Amino acid sequence: MDAAAHWQRYQDWLYYHEGLELYLDISRMGFDDAFVSQMQPKFEKAFADMEALENGAIANPDENRMVGHYWLRNPEIAPRDELKQEILENIERIENFARKIHGGEIHPPKASKFTDVLSIGIGGSALGPQFVSEALSPDFPPMNLHFIDNTDPAGIDSLLARIRDRLSTTLVLVISKSGGTPDTRNGAIEVQKAFEANGLDFSGHAVAITGHESALEKQALSEGWVATFPMHDWVGGRTSEMSAVGLVPAALQGIDIRALLAGAKAMDEATRRWELKENPAALLALSWYYAGNGRGEKDMVILPYKDSLLLFSRYLQQLVMESLGKEKDLDGNTVYQGIAVYGNKGSTDQHAYVQQLREGVPNFFATFIEVLEERRGTSPEVEPGVTTGDYLFGFLYGTREALYENQRDSITVTVPQVDARTVGALIALYDRAVGFYASLVNINAYHQPGVEAGKKAAAQVLQLQKQVVEILQKSAQPLSLEELAVRAGVGDRVEMIYKIVRHLDANGRGVKIEGNPRTPSSLHISAR
Numbered sequence: 390m391d392a393a394a395h396w397q398r399y400q401d402w403l404y405y406h407e408g409l410e411l412y413l414d415i416s417r418m419g420f421d422d423a424f425v426s427q428m429q430p431k432f433e434k435a436f437a438d439m440e441a442l443e444n445g446a447i448a449n450p451d452e453n454r455m456v457g458h459y460w461l462r463n464p465e466i467a468p469r470d471e472l473k474q475e476i477l478e479n480i481e482r483i484e485n486f487a488r489k490i491h492g493g494e495i496h497p498p499k500a501s502k503f504t505d506v507l508s509i510g511i512g513g514s515a516l517g518p519q520f521v522s523e524a525l526s527p528d529f530p531p532m533n534l535h536f537i538d539n540t541d542p543a544g545i546d547s548l549l550a551r552i553r554d555r556l557s558t559t560l561v562l563v564i565s566k567s568g569g570t571p572d573t574r575n576g577a578i579e580v581q582k583a584f585e586a587n588g589l590d591f592s593g594h595a596v597a598i599t600g601h602e603s604a605l606e607k608q609a610l611s612e613g614w615v616a617t618f619p620m621h622d623w624v625g626g627r628t629s630e631m632s633a634v635g636l637v638p639a640a641l642q643g644i645d646i647r648a649l650l651a652g653a654k655a656m657d658e659a660t661r662r663w664e665l666k667e668n669p670a671a672l673l674a675l676s677w678y679y680a681g682n683g684r685g686e687k688d689m690v691i692l693p694y695k696d697s698l699l700l701f702s703r704y705l706q707q708l709v710m711e712s713l714g715k716e717k718d719l720d721g722n723t724v725y726q727g728i729a730v731y732g733n734k735g736s737t738d739q740h741a742y743v744q745q746l747r748e749g750v751p752n753f754f755a756t757f758i759e760v761l762e763e764r765r766g767t768s769p770e771v772e773p774g775v776t777t778g779d780y781l782f783g784f785l786y787g788t789r790e791a792l793y794e795n796q797r798d799s800i801t802v803t804v805p806q807v808d809a810r811t812v813g814a815l816i817a818l819y820d821r822a823v824g825f826y827a828s829l830v831n832i833n834a835y836h837q838p839g840v841e842a843g844k845k846a847a848a849q850v851l852q853l854q855k856q857v858v859e860i861l862q863k864s865a866q867p868l869s870l871e872e873l874a875v876r877a878g879v880g881d882r883v884e885m886i887y888k889i890v891r892h893l894d895a896n897g898r899g900v901k902i903e904g905n906p907r908t909p910s911s912l913h914i915s916a917r
């Protein structure tokens with residue numbers, strides 16, 4: 390294609406949202422008109438599916454649930470009046486809560502004001518708040534926000550060490566839709582113990598954001614925690630940023646949650662259009678389908694050229710991969726769907742993996758995110774007539790060109806600046822695109838059956854660990870791994886038994902291993 394044809398294609402496919410001043414350019418994806426015509430009927434179905442979903446259909450058939458995150462930013466479209474009222478009241482409650490916390494009206498038991506927020510949650514109960522905080526936190530926020538998003542003891546220690554001096558003025562958010570996720574529960578228990586060890590009453594510091602009647606809600610109510618906020622069963626974890634899950638931490642950090650919701654609402658309106666070219670989420674889904682032949686054959690590399698959008702790829706990783714990574718389609722056929730997502734930020738990645746993107750295995754398509762505003766205020770020159778922002782801009786378009794020259798396709802999303810409205814719009818753009826893509830490939834985007842397998846297997850490992858400890862404590866002499874496995878009734882799982890005793894030994898947990906680690910079969914295991 391020559392330069393004039395490129396320019397024409399750019400104009401033919403350019404999407405622009407006037408209110409949001411957002412551009413979407415898919416002209417560097419190599420599809421042709423025949424492909425678009427062939428996709429048209431699939432899109433008719435995707436638009437119809439989405440309309441039904443927004444109207445309250447059971448869009449998540451496996452869990453028999455409505456999918457209502459779109460109502461959160463536009464309560465007017467909620468299918469029932471009581472839902473609408475509840476959403477509106479919650480937003481007000483969250484704003485009032487943040488105001489009272491900031492003003493000291495709600496304060497810690499032993500101090501006049503909360504200074505810090507510690508958010509404990511994982512997956513959808515962490516990634517949205519982390520992304521939004523990184524993108525939008527003011528330089529000097531009214532409260533510092535910290536996260537525990539793993540059951541990693543060293544990670545918890547490190548965080549607690551950093552806030553030790555301010556524990557007495559730290560507000561703890563425990564965020565879990567199910568209220569039973571072990572990682573989150575463990576974090577909460579350890580933090581509660583840290584409070585107690587410092588003579589502090591945890592319940593006077595703790596807030597629960599969780600589903601109705603979950604174990605977490607019951608605990609919060611019975612222990613008299615500072616507050617509880619609801620997470621509705623019609624909001625999925627990975628699309629919960631605009632529920633209390635995202636809004637409470639954001640409001641506490643001083644982020645304009647009304648603007649976040651307004652940006653998402655404006656994008657939702659745009660992505661309700663049935664004309665493919667007028668619907669940015671449909672254009673994204675079309676591009677993804679084209680890139681990977683509707684089978685996820687190419688990975689999605691997300692490259693925001695802006696430090697504050699660093700966590701966007703991590704946020705999208707869960708949104709896209711947990712939603713689209715499915716073994717079965719809606720008719721029960723085995724399809725192994727999904728799109729792998731990774732990314733970091735430009736131009737930093739230019740000095741890391743862009744080498745492979747340009748010259749290596751062509752198994753991806755890139756998405757550049759461009760922010761027009763360099764910074765608030767003017768930029769000094771680093772060379773005559775050139776700013777650091779010019780370099781960032783040059784690197785983005787240079788990389789886009791270099792990739793295209795080597796037959797690597799890309800999408801470019803351009804936003805005017807990073808603010809609450811644009812971030813809300815970006816979140817809404819991608820969650821709608823995921824919904825459309827799921828319809829195109831006929832899968833349920835709103836469940837995550839695969840996650841359960843790992844959780845069940847982990848529970849079995851912990852059960853086996855208890856058994857191993859008991860057997861060793863009762864045994865008069867050291868046992869070999871094979872003997873231990875047989876006594877535990879799992880003669881075929883010697884390797885797992887080995888991993889368990891090695892873990893216990895390494896952590897001084899009452900197990901001793903003697904012998905040469907190079908030949909595990911020769912080892913002798915005993916209770917310490």
Ligand SMILES: O=P(O)(O)OC[C@H]1O[C@](O)(CO)[C@@H](O)[C@@H]1O
Pocket residue numbers: 511512513514564565566567568569570573626627711837840
């Ligand atoms: O909010 P919860 O119930 O603790 O779940 C956390 C995350 O765990 C998952 O269920 C996967 O294990 C995600 O879908 C979810 O976002």
